[in-house]
Amino acid sequence: MSSERNTPSFLPGPPVDRTTWEGWQRWCQIRKAFIPAPVLTAEEFALKSPRQKRIHNLYRIATHSSLPIQTTPMSESVAHAVRARVEEGAFSHKAGTRGGIMVNGDGAQGKTETVCEAMALFMEEWLKLNNYMNPDAMPGTRDLVAPVAYVRCPVKATPISTCQRILDFYGEDYKGMRLEDLIRTVKTAIIEHATKALVIDDITRLKLHREADQDVLDLIREMMSMPVTLILVGVGIPTSGLLREGSRDPKTREWIYPPVKDRGRSPNDHAASQHERRFQVVNMDPFRYDTAQGMNAWITHLRGLEGHMRLLTDTKGMLTGGDMPEYLFRRTGGVVGVLEKLLQRGLRLAIEDKSEHLTKDLLNQFTVTPGDMPDLDAASGEQPTIPPHEPTPKKKPRGRNTVFDDDGPAATGSDG
Structure with missing residues (x-):
């Protein structure tokens, strides 16, 4: 049986409910069990079959949706x-x-x-x-x-x-x-x-x-x-x-x-x-960007996130180079939850448009909204204050995006 026919390792298991002893115990056991997608270069990715590419892209989406909780x-x-x-x-x-x-x-x-x-x-x-x-x-x-x-x-x-x-x-x-x-x-x-x-x-x-x-x-x-x-x-x-x-x-x-x-x-x-x-x-306060110590802590946090991004280009410096740290702080107010949602959406777009790179132009295309955090009760003040942002118009695509299309078992190339 080909490896494609097996259940992908990145598929999530049953939902974990920490408000029961069984759920809490299971979460404690599996909270660090997720293995992120392997790091591939564009050249290595190009050698894969169309279906293998799709599977790897989904694995990358799972990785970005499961970013580890970094200590601050x-x-x-x-x-x-x-x-x-x-x-x-x-x-x-x-x-x-x-x-x-x-x-x-x-x-x-x-x-x-x-x-x-x-x-x-x-x-x-x-x-x-x-x-x-x-x-x-x-x-x-x-x-x-x-x-x-x-x-x-x-x-x-x-x-x-x-x-x-x-x-x-x-x-x-x-x-x-x-x-x-x-x-x-x-x-x-x-x-x-x-x-x-x-x-x-x-x-x-x-x-x-x-x-x-x-x-x-x-x-x-x-x-x-x-x-x-x-x-x-x-x-x-x-x-x-x-x-x-x-x-x-x-x-x-x-x-x-x-x-x-x-x-x-x-x-x-x-x-x-x-x-x-x-x-x-x-x-539990947000990051600050008004002191050298606060700036260094923010950049260290961003550098840690760079190591968990799975793009086909070198992610080193992608969040910490130039004025990107200041831009990301302005978009998130230093709130880690808002930063996570911003990066998850941006990384998906970078995969879909095949640019494989996070840029301010790409991140400017959308806004993080309270709807991205539905588990937080607005009436109780749990939803964070998200800095306002006016999205820029998206560039009109030349054709339909097919990066997540399933080419089926007839796809050319090896499935192994």
Whole structure:
């Protein structure tokens, strides 16, 4: 059987849902498994059959759509703070409240991926240290060991829906449960599954003018009294109301929560008043281009992306030469998510028009829009501010583009 008839290695597998334990575990295992397309010269590409060329072009598209998450000075700082906070709680022998951490930043800054990567590394180390077992397991408790739990905040959160999201991660049955039962089951699940870090993403989807949201916030604070470190990730946390009842310690830079008043309908009357609730707040900022240090960091980031581009021409200097760094910063505002979408679209055009080169003229032909990031909720402020750009008219093609056409089994040349 010819190699063409086999399933291409770059085809994606089933979608990964990190909000379930099975999905989270699978993501941790495969997050670095993708092998990018080989680097070919134009001469090597020309020796391939028409169908082989098409397959290679699709492989290149898959590579550009799967650009690795590169570390930045900002992400390294956030990852270190998150990892330190979780380790302080996980390795503590005390029974007191674990400090939490909030990761703040605008949309498309890479907050989620930074936190998830940090927690994947923590989980791998924790499981290895404990021989992949629950060191606190007792007879009759669950076998599932989940050091990290990851959930996304519902768009319109209530205490019930928030508890259900957490229990969905573990695969727990909560049918017919009242709120009190849900809270008790969440506590039991976190303890018996040996969860040391609970990540609640999109936390600023909570609009605290709603009474139900106040109750969810009380529920989150109550979780801090459990043996788990809370990691809350969101956009615009300082202005969201999540911190409005607290004050910031100028020395530790932690937010200290006093006892809560006017607690609405929360069933846990003393939950937020037992302790002062502490959260460390860290920011994931975009790149800056107003200092030499900021410029160098931006250029280093672009240079790293050059190494992952799969064009038939030498990509070295394609993003970092001349005034291209300044141009790319102007088009993206230094936001890594916007930069990724800009490059992905540009690289595809460079393949389709056979220029095999990224230029300002090519990138000027289109604009990145919020529609390119549909997983970000506009109503919650998650979509980034994209610098305005007026696309230039595309050059009229001489004929129909056939770069992705399938010539079928009758294509000339060797299939091997």
